[in-house]
Amino acid sequence: MRHLSKLILACALVGCATAAPPPEPPKWQTQAEADIKAAQAAGAEQIPAAQDHLAKAQKALAAAIANKSSLQGSMASAEASLAKNLAREAKAKADLTAAINQLNALKAQ
Amino acid sequence: MTQTQKMFAVAAVALLGGCASLEPSPALVEARNGYQAMASSNNPANALERAQAQAALNKANAAVAQNDTATAGPLADIALTRVQSAQAAGSAGDALDKLVKVQDESLSIIRAKGMAAGQVTAAATAATAMTQEQIAKQKEVLAAAEAQRQRALDTLKSFANVVEDKDRGLVISIGGETLFKTNSAKFGPSANQELTALSVYLQLDPRPTVVEGHTDNTGKPEYNMKLSQDRAKNVMDFLVGQGVSPDRITSVGFGETRPIGDNKTKAGRALNRRVDVVMVKATK
Numbered sequence: 001m002r003h004l005s006k007l008i009l010a011c012a013l014v015g016c017a018t019a020a021p022p023p024e025p026p027k028w029q030t031q032a033e034a035d036i037k038a039a040q041a042a043g044a045e046q047i048p049a050a051q052d053h054l055a056k057a058q059k060a061l062a063a064a065i066a067n068k069s070s071l072q073g074s075m076a077s078a079e080a081s082l083a084k085n086l087a088r089e090a091k092a093k094a095d096l097t098a099a100i101n102q103l104n105a106l107k108a109q
Numbered sequence: 110m111t112q113t114q115k116m117f118a119v120a121a122v123a124l125l126g127g128c129a130s131l132e133p134s135p136a137l138v139e140a141r142n143g144y145q146a147m148a149s150s151n152n153p154a155n156a157l158e159r160a161q162a163q164a165a166l167n168k169a170n171a172a173v174a175q176n177d178t179a180t181a182g183p184l185a186d187i188a189l190t191r192v193q194s195a196q197a198a199g200s201a202g203d204a205l206d207k208l209v210k211v212q213d214e215s216l217s218i219i220r221a222k223g224m225a226a227g228q229v230t231a232a233a234t235a236a237t238a239m240t241q242e243q244i245a246k247q248k249e250v251l252a253a254a255e256a257q258r259q260r261a262l263d264t265l266k267s268f269a270n271v272v273e274d275k276d277r278g279l280v281i282s283i284g285g286e287t288l289f290k291t292n293s294a295k296f297g298p299s300a301n302q303e304l305t306a307l308s309v310y311l312q313l314d315p316r317p318t319v320v321e322g323h324t325d326n327t328g329k330p331e332y333n334m335k336l337s338q339d340r341a342k343n344v345m346d347f348l349v350g351q352g353v354s355p356d357r358i359t360s361v362g363f364g365e366t367r368p369i370g371d372n373k374t375k376a377g378r379a380l381n382r383r384v385d386v387v388m389v390k391a392t393k
Contacts, residue, residue: 078190085197092204
């Protein structure tokens, strides 16, 4: 019995060692995940105009993975790209406004 | 109505219903209008996003043309989102351009007023520190756009002769046999792929462009002049159709008047039958 249980344990370990690695995600999924990360890095979560599109991207990605749909994956990428660029636009405009105010302050000195 | 007549009536209705063309959705119409409004832009800050928008729009238009009801709606939504993304990227780039100019002006004032490092106001210091990050980001965007332009140029070199002419500018010379059917201004089978690659490059390099048509001296000079003009115009029209701004591109035919090879030899005549796309050198 002891030998049998050792044999079963050994077979289980060999089975684990030789198990096939999980399949790689499709390219559209990898791209969409990268686009969402880029949007988050650009500060989309803090910019009201971008938050909605980032949420749509995340929702579309979840649906794409569940349905194995490259079309939904493409939508996730597009929404994430929009969120990223809206965040960049808002930040650039805010920085420009601050710089103009500071220039005016320098001119007034 | 007999059974046969009923069957034909049902089939006719189904056929007519199937042949009815798909109407573009409001999203697709908005995407088309939005893209058209920025098609003439040469802003490097959103070159990548514009290219992505164009690709998405092409897919959406194709779905409509093919009556693909399953994908036309989602593809139109994707196209509109990509167009909006390109608009936002362009706007961010414009704001960064202005930011750099404002910062330059601030620094000029600081220098003109003879402010030493310790005398610079806290606000000016903050402005300098903040915009260094923005300038770095802008440089990153411009570097990415330049890398994309270089990749597109490398693609052109696989089928065209590309030379920087000190008088004319960048000359992209494509053989007539590559683009056209023999003795015709109609495109041959490989023209679409090559002219599409050319249009990608032109959208990344905003210089004014002249499309020149040239022929060898076989046949009458008047015929060769007309053929070269038609060929140049067809190439220009294709490029404009792919998104190159019509404001920066013109076409002209030179017939047999500007040979680069010896018309007495077969190889020389082949060299002379060409289209030169000249990115005009900037004048000082």
